[in-house]
Amino acid sequence: xxxxxxxxxxxxxxxxxxxxxxxxxxxxxxxxxxxxxxxxxxxxxxxxxxxxxxxxxxxxxxxxxxxxxxxxxxxxxxxxxxxxxxxxxxxxxxxxxxxxxxxxxxxxxxxxxxxxxxxxxxxxxxxxxxxxxxxxxxxxxxxxxxxxxxxxxxxxxxxxxxxxxxxxxxxxxxxxxxxxxxxxxxxxxxxxxxxxxxxxxxxxxxxxxxxxxxxxxxxxxxxxxxxxxxxxxxxxxxxxxxxxxxxxxxxxxxxxxxxxxxxxxxxxxxxxxxxxxxxxxxxxxx
Amino acid sequence: xxxxxxxxxxxxxxxxxxxxxxxxxxxxxxxxxxxxxxxxxxxxxxxxxxxxxxxxxxxxxxxxxxxxxxxxxxxxxxxxxxxxxxxxxxxxxxxxxxxxxxxxxxxxxxxxxxxxxxxxxxxxxxxxxxxxxxxxxxxxxxxxxxxxxxxxxxxxxxxxxxxxxxxxxxxxxxxxxxxxxxxxxxxxxxxxxxxxxxxxxxxxxxxxxxxxxxxxxxxxxxxxxxxxxxxxxxxxxxxxxxxxxxxxxxxxxxxxxxxxxxxxxxxxxxxxxxxxxxxxxxxxxxxxxxxxxxxxxxxxxxxxxxxxxxxxxxxxxxxxxxxxxxxxxxxxxxxxxxxxxxxxxxxxxxxxxxxxxxxxxxxxxxxxxxxxxxxxxxxxxxxxxxxxxxxxxxxxxxxxxxxxxxxxxxxxxxxxxxxxxxxxxxxxxxxxxxxxxxxxxxxxxxxxxxxxxxxxxxxxxxxxxxxxxxxxxxxxxxxxxxxxxxxxxxxxxxxxxxxxxxxxxxxxxxxxxxxxxxxxxxxxxxxxxxxxxxxxxxxxxxxxxxxxxxxxxxxxxxxxxxxxxxxxxxxxxxxxxx
Numbered sequence: 001x002x003x004x005x006x007x008x009x010x011x012x013x014x015x016x017x018x019x020x021x022x023x024x025x026x027x028x029x030x031x032x033x034x035x036x037x038x039x040x041x042x043x044x045x046x047x048x049x050x051x052x053x054x055x056x057x058x059x060x061x062x063x064x065x066x067x068x069x070x071x072x073x074x075x076x077x078x079x080x081x082x083x084x085x086x087x088x089x090x091x092x093x094x095x096x097x098x099x100x101x102x103x104x105x106x107x108x109x110x111x112x113x114x115x116x117x118x119x120x121x122x123x124x125x126x127x128x129x130x131x132x133x134x135x136x137x138x139x140x141x142x143x144x145x146x147x148x149x150x151x152x153x154x155x156x157x158x159x160x161x162x163x164x165x166x167x168x169x170x171x172x173x174x175x176x177x178x179x180x181x182x183x184x185x186x187x188x189x190x191x192x193x194x195x196x197x198x199x200x201x202x203x204x205x206x207x208x209x210x211x212x213x214x215x216x217x218x219x220x221x222x223x224x225x226x227x228x229x230x231x232x233x234x235x236x237x238x239x240x241x242x243x244x245x246x247x248x249x250x251x252x253x254x255x256x257x258x259x260x261x262x263x264x265x266x267x268x269x270x271x272x273x274x275x276x277x278x279x280x281x282x283x284x285x286x
Numbered sequence: 287x288x289x290x291x292x293x294x295x296x297x298x299x300x301x302x303x304x305x306x307x308x309x310x311x312x313x314x315x316x317x318x319x320x321x322x323x324x325x326x327x328x329x330x331x332x333x334x335x336x337x338x339x340x341x342x343x344x345x346x347x348x349x350x351x352x353x354x355x356x357x358x359x360x361x362x363x364x365x366x367x368x369x370x371x372x373x374x375x376x377x378x379x380x381x382x383x384x385x386x387x388x389x390x391x392x393x394x395x396x397x398x399x400x401x402x403x404x405x406x407x408x409x410x411x412x413x414x415x416x417x418x419x420x421x422x423x424x425x426x427x428x429x430x431x432x433x434x435x436x437x438x439x440x441x442x443x444x445x446x447x448x449x450x451x452x453x454x455x456x457x458x459x460x461x462x463x464x465x466x467x468x469x470x471x472x473x474x475x476x477x478x479x480x481x482x483x484x485x486x487x488x489x490x491x492x493x494x495x496x497x498x499x500x501x502x503x504x505x506x507x508x509x510x511x512x513x514x515x516x517x518x519x520x521x522x523x524x525x526x527x528x529x530x531x532x533x534x535x536x537x538x539x540x541x542x543x544x545x546x547x548x549x550x551x552x553x554x555x556x557x558x559x560x561x562x563x564x565x566x567x568x569x570x571x572x573x574x575x576x577x578x579x580x581x582x583x584x585x586x587x588x589x590x591x592x593x594x595x596x597x598x599x600x601x602x603x604x605x606x607x608x609x610x611x612x613x614x615x616x617x618x619x620x621x622x623x624x625x626x627x628x629x630x631x632x633x634x635x636x637x638x639x640x641x642x643x644x645x646x647x648x649x650x651x652x653x654x655x656x657x658x659x660x661x662x663x664x665x666x667x668x669x670x671x672x673x674x675x676x677x678x679x680x681x682x683x684x685x686x687x688x689x690x691x692x693x694x695x696x697x698x699x700x701x702x703x704x705x706x707x708x709x710x711x712x713x714x715x716x717x718x719x720x721x722x723x724x725x726x727x728x729x730x731x732x733x734x735x736x737x738x739x740x741x742x743x744x745x746x747x748x749x750x751x752x753x754x755x756x757x758x759x760x761x762x763x764x765x766x767x768x769x770x771x772x773x774x775x776x777x778x779x780x781x782x783x784x785x786x787x788x789x790x791x792x793x794x795x796x797x798x799x800x801x802x803x804x805x806x807x808x809x810x811x812x813x814x815x816x817x818x819x820x821x822x823x824x825x826x827x828x829x830x831x832x833x834x835x836x837x838x839x840x841x842x843x844x845x846x847x848x849x850x851x852x853x854x855x856x857x858x859x860x861x862x863x864x
Binding site for chain 2: 149150151175183186187189190191192193194195196197198199200201205209212213215216219220224227228229230231232233234235236237238240242243244245246247248
């Protein structure tokens with residue numbers, strides 16, 4: 001299949017058979033819960049569950065690996081910044097004073113500027129919580145999107161009372177990304193074929209060369225989008241919601257069950273958090 | 287006479303921010319059930335005219351519009367495009383940009399949904415139009431899984447489903463290989479002849495238009511120069527040549543014969559007419575016209591490119607190349623041809639180390655490509671891609687040519703001297719300060735070639751350089767390849783436009799389904815029609831006429847061009863010569 005095709009799963013599973021509406025609801029609930037929960041263990045558990053669900057649904061391990069690799073530098077920066085500098089925030093959340101934090105590492109006092117600065121276990125935990133949130137929110141989207149055909153997605157979104165124009169723009173964007181990615185690869189390849197040895201270039205020089213991609217990329221994207229506009233108009237598209245649909249979007253028992261399950265999950269999570277403090281950041285993992 | 291389905295009444299048009307008219311005083315009537323071909327050089331206004339049928343011009347683009355276009359009784363200025371889309375279906379040049387859905391059935395349904403056709407009716411129309419374009423059973427396939435020809439047929443099906451009064455096709459085969467182009471022409475012909483669909487098709491495919499079109503309209507600089515049946519227009523060979531257009535090969539052959547003194551009352555425009563007309567001439571004396579090479583030229587020394595038992599299997603398990611072995615020596619001009627998916631591009635990507643062999647070996651000047659980096663190889667093997675725009679990154683022509691040199695730690699003096707040499711070789715000195723993307727496509731290709739020449743490679747590969755080009759543009763690029771070859775470069779051209787290559791290539795490598803089908807001099811390969819047919823290629827009409835002569839006389843005539851065929855019939859004893 002051409003790189004223009006949206007990255008979808010090949011495996012038939014419960015996720016591919018569900019209507020897009022309960023999946024949208026699932027994405028919303030998981031995002032809200034991930035946002036609310038501050039406890040790294042619970043957040044991590046949620047992230048792990050979503051990751052396993054992605055694998056079960058057939059999201060390619062290579063894609064998940066890429067997401068994890070892209071998140072790695074961000075995660076390391078979070079651990080360092082939160083571990084070293086989140087004292088006031090942690091005090092606010094846990095009531096613990098910085099001198100009672102469990103220090104994993106402290107720079108010698110004699111060192112200039114960073115002397116006596118320490119990496120606290122509580123700060124690292126808080127960073128892990130943010131990483132888990134980000135991971136959950138990043139992986140729940142492919143779980144919902146990659147398991148749905150784009151055309152079915154539009155029907156589902158319209159049935160969910162999302163304006164047709166927005167649904168169409170959303171689906172067009174999804175289709176456009178692989179195209180842009182393929183074009184970027186083609187341009188980088190063209191640069192390499194001009195004898196540019198990226199492997200021996202320093203990061204600054206490499207960045208300067210990569211920056212040159214922008215011009216041909218934007219020009220080709222503009223050209224493609226104008227052509228697409230011509231094609232759409234030629235096919236009587238005017239963005240009007242007053243249209244018919246080839247595919248019907250009907251909720252089945254499994255869809256209602258998913259609505260119920262995630263509704264209950266959201267309710268439980270909110271009550272648990274507000275009433276019993278379940279999911280709150282305590283700073284105590286052991 | 288059938289009623290008119292579309293009329294242009296003194297139409298002139300100017301795009302926004304432009305001072306030149308793209309269409310000038312066009313008056314035209316398209317009659318119900320006819321197949322009208324639009325011909326003309328690039329920039330003649332064919333695409334603009336096509337887009338005026340459904341109101342895209344001027345409603346979408348804006349600009350200044352004069353006169354009136356009336357389609358199925360509707361004035362295109364007074365009705366929105368979405369209403370006109372019910373009556374006019376349009377198929378564009380690039381099959382890739384026309385896909386809007388993720389399944390074949392959704393692609394067909396899209397326009398119907400927009401036109402509020404009830405679901406049951408949509409479901410009923412889908413199998414019917416798929417049958418009409420011979421894509422039955424593909425309802426649930428992803429359009430990206432289809433070949434180029436199938437995608438264009440899908441675009442046609444999507445338009446047909448609307449049951450338009452008129453189907454407009456703008457260069458629908460220019461991006462396709464011969465088999466894809468044949469599929470599209472056959473489908474359009476069936477729709478026209480069997481279902482009575484009115485067709486307007488802009489195309490440079492002279493042989494096919496001569497065969498299928500009822501009437502041609504010749505456009506130049508936005509104006510109608512002439513109109514009439516193909517036999518009227520294509521036989522005006524001088525006019526065609528003056529406008530940089532290519533009449534069918536068969537017409538050109540008989541034009542040369544007429545110039546040589548033969549009595550040709552009417553120039554044929556189709557191959558069958560040509561074969562019927564040339565056989566009586568074969569009774570005249572003729573001579574062997576195979577002055578070119580018939581056996582591979584003996585080559586000494588180490589090959590520049592050496593491929594040994596090369597096999598390549600992609601990650602998804604597709605075996606793209608199987609046990610390919612060949613050598614290319616310094617100074618050769620090689621044509622690599624074959625249908626889409628034959629393995630041509632996969633093969634040359636190994637020369638550039640963009641791919642590594644799954645099995646076997648590729649050596650450049652004796653060194654395995656595995657031991658070289660892409661950048662190191664790029665300095666020896668230049669590559670000109672089909673779309674030059676993806677290879678342009680800078681804001682002036684001069685900077686573009688010097689771009690790679692600056693990153694190769696070259697001395698400033700050396701950069702300047704190489705840039706100047708390359709610019710001079712490609713005749714770009716006068717546009718050195720222009721933005722490369724502001725230049726016409728042909729010149730943009732020159733800029734890319736100049737940038738590659740600045741690296742002083744020994745081999746230059748041209749990947750489908752003529753796809754999407756008109757005859758003039760294609761010839762201009764091929765002349766450049768010859769110029770490089772004459773300057774001592776090894777030139778490799780990948781194309782399936784065989785009719786363009788007769789005057790350029792010396793050796794032809796024919797590929798099919800990942801295997802090497804034939805590797806021999808061009809004069810031999812072009813006459814092995816079975817080998818070419820096995821990879822869905824058709825030899826130029828001149829070759830087919832020569833074969834008809836061979837059949838008629840029993841004397842092998844390995845001609846490649848119209849001039850050679852005509853020359854073969856010139857009788858030495860009477861002194862007639864071309």
